[in-house]
Amino acid sequence: MSSERPLILLTNDDGISAKGIRCLYEEMIKIGEVIIIAPDSPQSAMGHAITISKPLRLERSYLFNGSEAYACSGTPVDCVKLGIYEILGRKPDLIVSGINHGANTSTNVLYSGTMSAAVEGAMEGIRSIGFSLCSFDTDADFSVAKDVVRKVATNVLKNEMPERVCLNVNIPYGKSVNVKGIRVCNQAHGFWEDSFDKRFDQFNKPYYWLTGDFLNQDTAENTDLYWIEKGYASIVPTQFDMTAYDAINEIKSWSL
Amino acid sequence: MSSERPLILLTNDDGISAKGIRCLYEEMIKIGEVIIIAPDSPQSAMGHAITISKPLRLERSYLFNGSEAYACSGTPVDCVKLGIYEILGRKPDLIVSGINHGANTSTNVLYSGTMSAAVEGAMEGIRSIGFSLCSFDTDADFSVAKDVVRKVATNVLKNEMPERVCLNVNIPYGKSVNVKGIRVCNQAHGFWEDSFDKRFDQFNKPYYWLTGDFLNQDTAENTDLYWIEKGYASIVPTQFDMTAYDAINEIKSWSL
Numbered sequence: 001m002s003s004e005r006p007l008i009l010l011t012n013d014d015g016i017s018a019k020g021i022r023c024l025y026e027e028m029i030k031i032g033e034v035i036i037i038a039p040d041s042p043q044s045a046m047g048h049a050i051t052i053s054k055p056l057r058l059e060r061s062y063l064f065n066g067s068e069a070y071a072c073s074g075t076p077v078d079c080v081k082l083g084i085y086e087i088l089g090r091k092p093d094l095i096v097s098g099i100n101h102g103a104n105t106s107t108n109v110l111y112s113g114t115m116s117a118a119v120e121g122a123m124e125g126i127r128s129i130g131f132s133l134c135s136f137d138t139d140a141d142f143s144v145a146k147d148v149v150r151k152v153a154t155n156v157l158k159n160e161m162p163e164r165v166c167l168n169v170n171i172p173y174g175k176s177v178n179v180k181g182i183r184v185c186n187q188a189h190g191f192w193e194d195s196f197d198k199r200f201d202q203f204n205k206p207y208y209w210l211t212g213d214f215l216n217q218d219t220a221e222n223t224d225l226y227w228i229e230k231g232y233a234s235i236v237p238t239q240f241d242m243t244a245y246d247a248i249n250e251i252k253s254w255s256l
Numbered sequence: 257m258s259s260e261r262p263l264i265l266l267t268n269d270d271g272i273s274a275k276g277i278r279c280l281y282e283e284m285i286k287i288g289e290v291i292i293i294a295p296d297s298p299q300s301a302m303g304h305a306i307t308i309s310k311p312l313r314l315e316r317s318y319l320f321n322g323s324e325a326y327a328c329s330g331t332p333v334d335c336v337k338l339g340i341y342e343i344l345g346r347k348p349d350l351i352v353s354g355i356n357h358g359a360n361t362s363t364n365v366l367y368s369g370t371m372s373a374a375v376e377g378a379m380e381g382i383r384s385i386g387f388s389l390c391s392f393d394t395d396a397d398f399s400v401a402k403d404v405v406r407k408v409a410t411n412v413l414k415n416e417m418p419e420r421v422c423l424n425v426n427i428p429y430g431k432s433v434n435v436k437g438i439r440v441c442n443q444a445h446g447f448w449e450d451s452f453d454k455r456f457d458q459f460n461k462p463y464y465w466l467t468g469d470f471l472n473q474d475t476a477e478n479t480d481l482y483w484i485e486k487g488y489a490s491i492v493p494t495q496f497d498m499t500a501y502d503a504i505n506e507i508k509s510w511s512l
Binding site for chain 1: 298300301302303304305306307308309311312313314331333334337338340341342363365366367372375379380407408411415418420421423437438440441442443445447450451452454455461462463464465466468491492493494495496497498499500501502503504506507508510511512
């Protein structure tokens with residue numbers, strides 16, 4: 001192992017057996033030493049959840065050729081924390097999360113376990129990237145993402161990452177889509193128009209499945225949804241300071 | 257029921273039986289019609305997680321006098337979604353979440369189920385507030401929070417809430433603490449210095465408990481941690497647009 005090769009921590013939220021993390025691994029092993037710590041089962045939509053009320057388990061995985069790999073019983077953020085503080089005992093040079101099966105554009109960044117792993121990396125001061133392919137097909141052709149993954153990861157390693165920021169990278173997908181380029185932009189203001197599919201069990205008691213449609217009412221041009229629609233990969237620099245600075249003075253004027 | 261009284265949806269992440277939500281209920285019932293939809297068990301640190309891989313359950317709860325109440329098998333964000341789209345069939349006038357057992361200052365906002373419920377409310381365009389008491393004692397005296405809760409909630413109802421913003425309210429706690437006032441401020445840049453307590457089960461296989469210390473390295477004056485330390489309640493206007501706008505131009509200069 002050359003000391004020149006960066007140490008890369010790889011995780012995701014679709015689980016260690018997913019196709020997307022395999023594709024990401026194949027690209028990352030070309031540019032660094034890779035260690036994989038990923039959930040042992042799907043953890044989509046777990047957001048920034050961490051496991052505090054039950055213990056975590058780590059099992060060695062032998063699915064990644066010679067690379068050290070672990071399947072973790074927890075969430076993507078748990079994987080990052082275990083990686084840094086238990087397995088590596090130091091901060092890796094880069095955290096890459098994904099490639100997610102499905103878009104993490106717009107407000108989906110808040111629900112996404114894949115992106116929360118990258119945000120956790122930023123909180124630790126580590127260069128971090130979340131990659132997502134805009135297809136929910138578990139058997140999608142992830143090779144279309146490889147050029148973008150390599151280009152973004154190598155840029156992140158050779159440039160200074162802005163402080164307290166990680167990258168949310170989405171890659172368009174479709175039969176006739178050729179990725180036209182990469183655009184740096186902001187999170188669109190879309191949202192889920194939720195509904196619940198109410199069913200009844202064998203005792204005639206109700207249960208509910210969350211469902212719904214994603215709506216984009218953002219007509220601004222430089223958003224992630226705008227560029228994905230046009231066939232470009234999008235990069236949203238993403239921060240964990242959620243303060244609405246513009247609102248501070250307005251609220252100060254209330255009778256508090 | 258007077259049509260003048262606002263409809264208030266109440267939730268939390270400590271679970272429907274917690275002391276904090278009882279205190280919040282007692283204040284909210286004075287100013288509006290209240291419906292409670294809260295997790296049936298503790299959901300602390302669940303962040304913005306939603307339940308998509310198993311169905312959700314709702315059980316009627318009779319713990320809140322005459323008010324309609326449900327215990328939900330899901331996360332705080334699930335509670336908000338079920339409340340709006342399944343139980344109420346319309347958007348409430350106000351969502352209040354808490355009172356959380358423990359501070360949600362600084363970067364804890366990202367891990368907090370209590371605050372994620374409020375953020376979800378903001379995403380729905382509903383006035384939303386998360387309240388937290390800076391004590392992890394499950395039997396803490398929540399009455400010290402009542403003045404702040406009432407003052408903030410009535411202000412939110414009578415003023416225009418800034419668009420796409422909710423409030424993260426933390427209330428100081430301690431033997432000799434009298435809440436000196438309320439300060440509108442920004443999220444401090446603190447972080448968790450994590451560690452894991454590694455133990456071995458009866459088969460001598462390891463398991464891990466997440467632990468650690470919270471560190472504040474933010475010396476700025478107008479942060480939530482700064483004001484809490486000085487005995488003030490803090491309000492951080494909190495947004496769900498996580499774009500790091502300042503970083504866009506810098507990343508555009510890379511060789512992408």
